[in-house]
Amino acid sequence: MNQAFIALGTNIEPREEHLTQALDLLETNEYISIQKKSSIYETAPVGYQDQGDFLNMVLALQTNLSSMDLLEACQQIEKELGRKRDIRFGPRTIDLDILTFNYENSTVERLIIPHPRMHERAFVLIPLAEIAPGFVVPVQKKTVEAYLEELPEKDKADVRLWKTEI
Numbered sequence: 432m433n434q435a436f437i438a439l440g441t442n443i444e445p446r447e448e449h450l451t452q453a454l455d456l457l458e459t460n461e462y463i464s465i466q467k468k469s470s471i472y473e474t475a476p477v478g479y480q481d482q483g484d485f486l487n488m489v490l491a492l493q494t495n496l497s498s499m500d501l502l503e504a505c506q507q508i509e510k511e512l513g514r515k516r517d518i519r520f521g522p523r524t525i526d527l528d529i530l531t532f533n534y535e536n537s538t539v540e541r542l543i544i545p546h547p548r549m550h551e552r553a554f555v556l557i558p559l560a561e562i563a564p565g566f567v568v569p570v571q572k573k574t575v576e577a578y579l580e581e582l583p584e585k586d587k588a589d590v591r592l593w594k595t596e597i
């Protein structure tokens with residue numbers, strides 16, 4: 432069995448429904464089992480600013496898919512939920528990013544893991560710390576909590592608990 436963390440994000444209404452639909456699609460995949468779900472956080476947009484707030488959450492999964500097959504499953508869900516890829520870092524119906532996959536370190540453009548921007552994103556680290564604070568992120572071998580401590584307070588203030596369960 433492989434162990435993965437994935438991050439979900441949406442900033443197009445109905446945002447909550449996009450998250451529940453993505454969770455349903457993951458749950459119906461016979462090769463994926465969701466082990467843990469973080470709470471849902473409402474987060475100010477990072478990067479491209481002229482867009483609405485996101486809902487973000489993180490999941491711990493077990494899967495017997497390979498990392499590439501898990502990426503395909505995630506991209507299929509993005510497609511089914513009608514995501515349009517136009518503005519980089521721009522508005523999205525649903526975005527599924529693989530954060531880590533076992534202790535794999537992949538550097539091919541299609542799949543970079545650990546996710547290259549996870550260490551600097553409060554909207555990833557805060558929900559990840561909720562479900563796996565002591566997890567040692569591969570390669571740099573630092574815990575999620577240690578990364579979180581390095582983040583500026585203003586970044587953390589942009590991430591607010593929205594709902595503990597959906």
Ligand SMILES: Nc1ncnc2c1ncn2[C@@H]1O[C@H](COP(=O)(O)OP(=O)(O)OP(=O)(O)O)[C@@H](O)[C@H]1O
Nearest residue numbers: 519520526527528529530540541542543544546548
């Ligand atoms: N760890 C990863 N998880 C998901 N996609 C990845 C990963 N590494 C590379 N990719 C590739 O990134 C490409 C662009 O992804 P996407 O459009 O979702 O980027 P983005 O969400 O705008 O930015 P970000 O990756 O910073 O969240 C995808 O085609 C995918 O193949």
Ligand SMILES: Nc1nc2c(c(=O)[nH]1)N=C(CO)CN2
Nearest residue numbers: 440474475476477485520554
């Ligand atoms: N708050 C927040 N900001 C973002 C997000 C996201 O999920 N949440 N995703 C992005 C592109 O992946 C760019 N900016």
